[in-house]
Amino acid sequence: MKKTVHFLLINLAIFSICSCQVPNDTSTSDHKSSSQYSDLVNLFERWRSFENPPLHDGAPDYRKATFELRHTKFRELQKELLAIDTSGWAIPEKVDWRIVWAEMNGYDFNDRVLRPWARDPAFYKSLWMERSDVPAHEGPTHHGTLEFWQYEFPLDETSKAKLLKELQAIPSLNKQAESNLTGNAKELWEAGIPTIATQVEDLKGLLLISEISNDPKLAEAVENAVNSTEGFVEWLIKESANKTGESGIGKENYTWYLQNVHLVPLTWEDEVMILKRELARAWSSLKLEEHQNRNLPPLAEANTAEDFEKLTENSIQKFMEFLKDQEILTVKDYFEPALREHRGSFIPKEKRNFFTIGMHIDPLPLYSHFYHWFELAIMDNEPHA
Structure with a gap:
């Protein structure tokens, strides 16, 4: 699927050329390559076209028969990739070959193992009101998502037609989901229900936008999407009583996915070891900070909007100022606006969750985590060639 390979690949691919086995890697050979880089470019374009599924009643088609x-x-595309001889190619070209290889492995893994269209109701969430804080959505998403945050009002005719088409696809996809979701992953099923239920409320919220509610076609499409999604939620709740299976994929599958899709030369056991080590470091650092600050008064919460x-x-x-004065990185003029857009808002104490509790005491730890909004701003303002 299209979200399988994250931007992390760009950094890891060069290293992984030396650390993972590639079936056709003949880079140590002295003979001239019989394959051209243009062969890979041509294949990549055909691969990406194939990876985008066909439509069924206006929605992406994830039916078993399809x-x-x-x-x-x-398999023909995969075989064609493996037949490309990369000997004599420049390292960046070999990296590109490896990334296409990883993408195809990801498609294969989703088809064989993950199968989110059959196991995970959240896969069918269509309406996204806010931008994800990573380049692609976290977790599996289908190919026809409605990214409402990308629309600017008032809508021009092209945008209005696109929005209408995306809204009209929601009932079709919901109907398809009820046939496709044959898996028995209990935890995925239960976690997916509130995700789809949230879509109902988000859709209703669209009708509060005058440009949508005053347009007969858009308003009708939203109403149909609301009714369809409500019915989908009811079906999910009814079926949840029959779900008894595990949601995990097993250590062997996890390791294969790490090494062959994300190109991370580690195993499940390696990851567990690293996580345990980092957890121990985190606890140690926390206790050292608590000891260092033991004589300071407790931090006060902000319990009014003004505070x-x-x-x-x-x-x-x-x-x-810290990033700039300490020369942590070159601070771009669009960094601060990107941070301010996600500064948060006042929440009454009884309604705060883990993250907002901390934000109302000291936002700095969370703001340092928000570095990923800087990364997205870099992608928007200075996209890589």
Whole structure:
């Protein structure tokens, strides 16, 4: 699937050329390559076109029969990739070959193991009101998502037509989901229900936008999507009583996925060891900080909107000054606006969760984590060639 290979690959691929086995890697050979880089480019374009599934009643088609019908074509593309001789190619070109290889492995892994279209109701969430804090959505998503945050109002005719088409696809996809979801992953099923239920409320919220509610076609499409999603939620709740299986994929599958899709030369056991080590480091660091600050008064919560405004403003300025003054990185003029867009808002104490509790005491730890919004801003303002 299209989200399988993250941007992490770009950093890891060069290293993994030396650390993972590639079936056709003849880079140590002295003979001239019989394959051209243009062969890979051509294959990549055809591969990406194939990876985007066909439509069924206006929605991406994840039916079992469709996957079976397309399987032969996938194997042909995969075989064609493995037949490309990369000997004599420059390292960046070999990296590109490896990334296409990893993407195809990801498609194969989803088809054989993950199968989110059959096991995970959250896969069918269509409406996304806010931008994800990573380049692609976290977790499996289908190919026809409605990224509402990308629309600018008032809508031009092209945008209005696109929005209408995406809204009209939701009932079709929901109907398809009820046939496709044959898996028995209990925890995935239960976690997916509130995700789809949230879509109902988000869809209803669209009707509060006058440009949508005053447009007969858009309003009708939203209403149909609401009714369909409500019915989908009811079906999921009814079926949940029959779900008894595990959601995990097993250590062997996890290791294969790490090494062959994300190109991380580790195993499940390696990851567990690293996580235990980092958890121990985190606890040690926490206890050292607590001891160092043991004589200081406890931090005060911001329990009014005014106090929260002062707290976040001071934290933003302190964070940006730290990055600049300590020469942590070159601070771009669009960094601070990117951070301010996600500074948070005041929440009454009884409604705060883990993250917002901390934000109302000291936002700096969370703001340092928000470095990923800087990365997205870099992608928007200075995209890599």
